[in-house]
Amino acid sequence: MLTFPIYLDNNATTPMDPRVLEAMMPYFTSKFGNAASRNHAFGWHAEEAVDYAREQIASLINCSPKEIIFTSGATESDNLAIKGVFEMYASKGNHIITATTEHKAVLDTCKHIEKIGGKVTYLPVNAEGLIDLKQLEEAITDKTILISIMYGNNEVGVIQPIKEISAIAKKHGVLFFTDATQAVGKIPVDVEADGIDLLAFSGHKMYGPKGIGALYVRRKNPRVKVTAQMDGGGHERGMRSGTLNVTGIVGLGKACELAKQEMAADAARLSAMRDRLEKELLTIEESYVNGSVEHRLPHVSNISFKYVEGEGLMMGVKDIAVSSGSACTSASLEPSYVLKALGLSDDLAHSSLRFGLSRFTTEEEVDYAIGHVKEAVAKLREMSPLWEMFKEGIDLNSIEWAEH
């Protein structure tokens, strides 16, 4: 049985797995202690639960439990990693390298770094959404302290060459931070094999709760430290003060444990389902996949349907919840900066939909989505003057459009 709308926006957030909720429940009520309370059983139970979650998380990304710093989510982790490294390594240099398709939590943090005297290089990406490793290496100077490149992109799902990036970072003695929010729990992420020094992720993208995230900070080869951005009781080895969100931490731990057990099977099922969705939607004339299809997260597909506008299309596909590269609800009429960085023209970026599948997505839901999108695109093209011109063989670039 289908219930509407069908949720296919799992890059924005995922539903929580009921098993995660179950693990969290006692920590709201009977086991409510403060993990920093050393003098009684309430505190000990909470601390035990936190320690156990640290192990569950460490086991998923192959690190030591001591290397996990709990935060409120990936945005905070991104801020802590970049600002924390910038402050801690100020005597070494002030240059950071990142990419134009990073999440706003990284880009805006880098903008902040520039305001306080840092230098930032924003690497472009190719049409597939991948950075150029040669360009990366050439951008490194003797002032470079950090390379910040995301693992998997939130809009198009493109996976960057993480091992190659970390090898370059290591060769030049530069730290490597990756925002792995979309990757952890979806594909194998191994900080040792991948050579990662700092890594950010959050609970709610992997069937865990919102309001909890973590920053992995390497302790050996090299020992990495970040300057705290939240001062107070000195929690999390002094790197992030604040009473631990015990319920959230327990939830994140459980979500990581489940991911470790089920990730491989989930990924196989989801990529087959995604490929079917994509293959069907690409039978629509003038539709294009955005970003690399070879280096991509298993559950994501971003498709542009030329000559229909994204927001109008969203309204036409109201039975499914997806997101669009069109941002014309905001005052700026700017479409997605990620799609533009891939070299898409504004009109193609405006015409895109992002599909994100989850552990809970069914074949039946995908079938429905396929038919629903096909119908909406056909209807809107019937109404689109651009489609009519295209069909008449008129080159849209030959028309002098009134910019507004």
Added chain:
Amino acid sequence: MAYSDKVIDHYNNPRNVGTLDKAKNNVGTGLVGAPECGDVMRLQIEVDENQIITDAKFKTFGCGSAIASSSLATEWLKGKSVDEALSIDNMDIVEELALPPVKIHCSVLAEDAIKSAINDYRVKNGLPALEMPKSHH
């Protein structure tokens, strides 16, 4: 964002979608907006010998509010004289469709499309083009 019932109605049942023969002398065509801005409207009017608009058609590439604004405009145009049509103001469309502030540009575009179609008709029939108010975007 929440659309008004009238916008949803026009989106689901757009009035007067289609194409008139732009080669005909009594047909005026207005094409406004730009693909890179996410809105293109084409609005056409057919005018009889008494300067009455007997038919109006549109095609729009854009969001639901843009589609609704142009659909509504064609409804309003039919039966009006060309002069009366010139008095349609974008704020009338905003009011009728209860457009939120971020969607006012859709109504402006519809007004521009009306004026541009009328101008096309005028020029085809040897009348001087009216001065187009520069888009208020």
